[in-house]
Amino acid sequence: xxxxxxxxxxxxxxxxxxxxxxxxxxxxxxxxxxxxxxxxxxxxxxxxxxxxxxxxxxxxxxxxx
Amino acid sequence: xxxxxxxxxxxxxxxxxxxxxxxxxxxxxxxxxxxxxxxxxxxxxxxxxxxxxxxxxxxxxxxxxxxxxxxxxxxxxxxxxxxxxxxxxxxxxxxxxxxxxxxxxxxxxxxxxxxxxxxxxxxxxxxxxxxxxxxxxxxxxxxxxxxxxxxxxxxxxxxxxxxxxxxxxxxxxxxxxxxxxxxxxxxxxxxxxxxxxxxxxxxxxxxxxxxxxxxxxxxxxxxxxxxxxxxxxxxxxxxxxxxxxxxxxxxxxxxxxxxxxxxxxxxxxxxxxxxxxxxxxxxxxxxxxxxxxxxxxxxxxxxxxxxxxxxxxxxxxxxxxxxxxxxxxxxxxxxxxxxxxxxxxxxxxxxxxxxxxxxxxxxxxxxxxxxxxxxxxxxxxxxxxxxxxxxxxxxxxxxxxxxxxxxxxxxxxxxxxxxxxxxxxxxxxxxxxxxxxxxxxxxxxxxxxxxxxxxxxxxxxxxxxxxxxxxxxxxxxxxxxxxxxxxxxxxxxxxxxxxxxxxxxxxxxxxxxxxxxxxxxxxxxxxxxxxxxxxxx
Numbered sequence: 001x002x003x004x005x006x007x008x009x010x011x012x013x014x015x016x017x018x019x020x021x022x023x024x025x026x027x028x029x030x031x032x033x034x035x036x037x038x039x040x041x042x043x044x045x046x047x048x049x050x051x052x053x054x055x056x057x058x059x060x061x062x063x064x065x
Numbered sequence: 066x067x068x069x070x071x072x073x074x075x076x077x078x079x080x081x082x083x084x085x086x087x088x089x090x091x092x093x094x095x096x097x098x099x100x101x102x103x104x105x106x107x108x109x110x111x112x113x114x115x116x117x118x119x120x121x122x123x124x125x126x127x128x129x130x131x132x133x134x135x136x137x138x139x140x141x142x143x144x145x146x147x148x149x150x151x152x153x154x155x156x157x158x159x160x161x162x163x164x165x166x167x168x169x170x171x172x173x174x175x176x177x178x179x180x181x182x183x184x185x186x187x188x189x190x191x192x193x194x195x196x197x198x199x200x201x202x203x204x205x206x207x208x209x210x211x212x213x214x215x216x217x218x219x220x221x222x223x224x225x226x227x228x229x230x231x232x233x234x235x236x237x238x239x240x241x242x243x244x245x246x247x248x249x250x251x252x253x254x255x256x257x258x259x260x261x262x263x264x265x266x267x268x269x270x271x272x273x274x275x276x277x278x279x280x281x282x283x284x285x286x287x288x289x290x291x292x293x294x295x296x297x298x299x300x301x302x303x304x305x306x307x308x309x310x311x312x313x314x315x316x317x318x319x320x321x322x323x324x325x326x327x328x329x330x331x332x333x334x335x336x337x338x339x340x341x342x343x344x345x346x347x348x349x350x351x352x353x354x355x356x357x358x359x360x361x362x363x364x365x366x367x368x369x370x371x372x373x374x375x376x377x378x379x380x381x382x383x384x385x386x387x388x389x390x391x392x393x394x395x396x397x398x399x400x401x402x403x404x405x406x407x408x409x410x411x412x413x414x415x416x417x418x419x420x421x422x423x424x425x426x427x428x429x430x431x432x433x434x435x436x437x438x439x440x441x442x443x444x445x446x447x448x449x450x451x452x453x454x455x456x457x458x459x460x461x462x463x464x465x466x467x468x469x470x471x472x473x474x475x476x477x478x479x480x481x482x483x484x485x486x487x488x489x490x491x492x493x494x495x496x497x498x499x500x501x502x503x504x505x506x507x508x509x510x511x512x513x514x515x516x517x518x519x520x521x522x523x524x525x526x527x528x529x530x531x532x533x534x535x536x537x538x539x540x541x542x543x544x545x546x547x548x549x550x551x552x553x554x555x556x557x558x559x560x561x562x563x564x565x566x567x568x569x570x571x572x573x574x575x576x577x578x579x580x581x582x583x584x585x586x587x588x589x590x591x592x593x594x595x596x597x598x599x600x601x602x
Contacts, residue, residue, distance in 0.1 A: 008089050010111060010243045014250060017082040021075055021396065028071045028392045040392040043258055047396075050254065 009061060015054030022048030066213050066386045072395030079399045080228055083247065083406065087232030087240045097438040100237035101418045102169060102328050107239070109334035111246055113341025116325040118245035120346075121252060122408020123206050123401060126353055130384075131377035133350075133357025134369075137281025138601055139296045140357075141350045145284075146308040149343050149594045151316035153587045156339040159317055160326060161572055162489055164335040166563050169327070171320040172423040178488045178564045180496035181427075186503065188423035190477045191320055192416055196449050199412035200456020206405040207457065212371075213382045214398070222457050225402065229409050230450040234443055238328055238418070241410040245325075248403035249345070255400025256352050259381075262388045263359035276362040285602040297526025306532025310539040314482040321415040332572050336583040343590045347597065353381070360384050409453065417445035472514070479535040480506025480542030487546050492558065492565040498550030506542025513537050 022044045029040025094100045132140040168174040172191065176184035207221035232240045267273045273282070280287045280294050287294040288303060316322060316339070326338035360380040361369075368383055369375045385397045421442045426433070430441075484503050487494040513534045516522045524530040561568050574582045 008086070008093075008243070010246055013082050013086050013089075013243070014247050017078065017247065018250070018254070020078055024071065024074055024078070025392050025396065039258060039388075040390060043254075043393060043396070047254055050250070 009058045011054045011058035011061075015051045015056075015058060018047050018051030019055065020051070022046070022051055066382075066394070068214060068394060068398070069391040071392045072398065075392070075395035076399050076402065079251065079403065083232050083244045084228065086243050086247070087235035090236030090240045090243070093239065094235075094237050094439070097421070097435050097442060099239070100439055100442050101414075101421065102324075103237070103239040103242060105328060106330045107242060107328045107334075109329060109337040109341055111242060112325045112329045112334065112338040114249045114345070115242040115245040115328075116322055116338050116342035117345050118249035118252070118407045119241075119325060119411030120322055120342075120408075121249065121349070121404055122202055122411075123209070123405035124202055124408070126252065126256070126401065126404045127205070127209065127378055127381055129349070129353045130357035130360070130381040131379075133354035134361040134380040135377045136294075136296050137277060137358055138284050138354070139280075139287075139294060140354045141284055141597075141601060142303050142307060144346060144350050144354075145594050145598050146303060147312040148316065148346055149590065150308065151312040152339040152343040152346065153591060154313065155317040155323070156326075156336050156343075156583060157587055158566075159485070159489060160336045160339070161332065161569055162564060162566075163323060164327060164329070164332055165569060165572075169422050170419055171318060171323055172419060174564075175484075175488075175499075176423075176427075178561070179494075179499045183484075183496060183500045183503070184423060185428070186500070187481075188419050192419045192424065194477075195321060195412045195416045195419075196452045197456050199409050199416070199449070199453040201460055202405060202408050202412070203453055204457040204460040206401070209378075209382065209401070210398075212379075213385075218461065222454060225405065226409070226450050226454050229406050229413065230447065233410050233413050233417075233450075234446045237442070237446075238324065238414045241414045242325060242328060244410065245407045248407040251403040252400045252407075253345075253352065255396045255403070256356075256381075258393065259384050259388055259397065260352050260356045260359075263356045263363060263384050267359040267362040273358055273362045277358060281358065283602060284598065291525035291529055296528055297524070298529045298532060302529050302532040302536075306536045310479060310482060310535040311532070313486075314478055314535070314539075318481050318485050320419060321411050324415050324418060333574065333577070333583065336572065337586060340583055340586045340590060343594075347590070347594055356384060357381070363387075413446060413449040413453070416449040417442050420445040420449075473511075475531075476507045476510035476514070476538065477503075479510045479538035483539050483543040483546060487543065487550070488565075490566045491550075492561055492567055493550055493555050494546060495550045495553040495555050497553045498546045498548075501549045502542040502544075502546025505545040506538045509541035510534055510538035 024044070025040050026044025026048060029038045029042070029044055096104075098104055129140060129143065132143075163171070163174060166174060166177055168177055172184045172188035175187050203222055203226060206225065207218040210216040210221050211218050232244060236243070264273070267276065278295070285300070288298070288300040291297050291299045291302070322339075326335045329335040329338050357380045360383055364383055364387070366375070369377065369379050371379060385394060389397050421438055425441055425445075426438055430437070480503055483506065484499050488499060513522070517524070517530050517534070524533060558568055563569050579585055
């Protein structure tokens with residue numbers, strides 16, 4: 001994978017958006033609602049992990065690029 | 066269905082990020098090539114996901130879930146027969162001409178291969194059709210949110226159109242492509258839990274088979290006769306009408322999707338663009354069609370009633386209301402919003418390119434400097450969004466007029482692939498042959514429709530009529546193009562270098578490992594697609 005446009009690696013906005021969404025969803029699921037499992041909490045974790053993986057890929061490419 | 070503060074927060078986050086991408090890319094838009102073709106420097110994985118996302122509009126997501134509820138697995142023909150083969154063909158066989166000729170648009174390829182009149186016909190019909198499609202998409206989305214959430218139709222139309230306008234105006238095609246990739250992941254992650262939960266509640270595959278009508282679980286078994294399946298079509302109409310004429314006509318000639326491949330950074334990336342897109346495209350049925358079937362299996366059929374009639378378009382909204390709590394509902398609504406925006410932005414960026422390159426700079430103000438055409442591209446972006454909004458309001462008040470306009474444009478589209486096929490693979494095809502064949506094919510489609518309406522030709526279903534009309538129009542166009550070309554003077558071979566198969570140097574990938582070649586990826590996709598067809602036959 002490479003970044004595409006020199007001014008913006010697309011993985012940064014994708015990673016940041018999904019991390020923010022996942023964190024918001026997970027925190028909401030953990031503290032503001034109660035349910036066999038809480039879909040908000042667990043899907044928030046999935047989205048957060050996906051977002052962080054994108055950020056890791058982008059920052060790694062930035063260091064080597 | 067009511068949204069809470071967390072849902073609005075998620076929608077706001079999404080809007081902030083897509084606008085942020087537009088603002089970030091604003092300073093990269095220095096030339097018209099940057100604005101219209103992303104400077105031709107985007108890698109294949111990005112153009113590939115944008116290729117599929119631009120096609121994954123709200124009408125597709127909602128409509129295919131609805132078709133799943135109405136027809137069952139037969140709907141998968143729109144993917145495994147009606148998309149994948151054509152996507153492989155455009156990548157392997159046609160991209161060397163589109164990308165290699167350095168044409169900036171599909172109509173421009175027609176000018177290089179044939180002449181101005183063929184280009185003008187294609188450019189004008191495409192430009193009008195694409196903004197109409199954008200407006201109809203906008204109206205459908207606003208109507209959906211009105212039904213689901215009680216949102217004002219006017220506010221939904223204006224706010225969503227303004228978001229698309231800002232990011233396409235600032236960042237051109239690059240902004241549209243980048244946001245399409247973001248929207249693709251959002252659509253998948255927003256709808257995937259719905260697919261899993263609905264199928265689980267239906268009792269898995271065997272549970273759905275027990276609850277759904279006979280014939281819902283098979284793709285091919287009941288296609289021997291049009292009377293034997295709920296779609297009312299037979300195998301020939303599916304294979305020739307949908308799988309060949311309509312599918313190849315869309316995926317191989319529609320500039321909306323081809324434009325994504327033209328933005329790729331080299332020939333290898335351009336060829337891989339539709340091939341990479343074909344991978345997620347194969348699995349979209351598991352995301353939208355099968356949940357649509359599960360909705361029909363699980364939900365009381367009375368819940369599909371809208372003004373006393375069954376409305377299958379309620380399948381996805383009903384699933385959202387059933388399974389998603391506050392928070393996840395925001396993610397699901399954002400996924401629908403993303404699917405709408407990716408479709409509309411695709412239409413607007415294709416429109417501004419065809420308008421500027423193929424109409425304005427060719428017939429209205431030729432010979433201006435690049436800065437002028439960059440300015441015109443931005444003007445066309447604003448105009449495209451304004452016309453889309455106008456079309457949405459026209460659809461709101463004059464629904465029948467829009468139906469007829471779409472019908473007329475379908476007459477133009479049906480024969481189009483015959484023109485491209487002969488133009489690219491038979492050097493004897495002449496400009497007059499192409500134009501005459503295209504005109505005759507369009508008239509043939511109109512006459513076929515007229516005969517169907519008056520009952521002179523009857524079909525088991527409207528869909529069977531549509532597929533058969535496409536076959537008829539394509540055949541007329543093919544035969545007429547061939548005959549007229551035989552009696553008119555072709556262009557010299559030196560004029561056709563890079564535009565026709567026999568006179569084009571084939572891309573060489575010997576320096577690449579076998580796993581990195583486009584043909585290898587195409588074979589893998591074809592095998593998986595064939596396996597899916599057999600498993601769900």
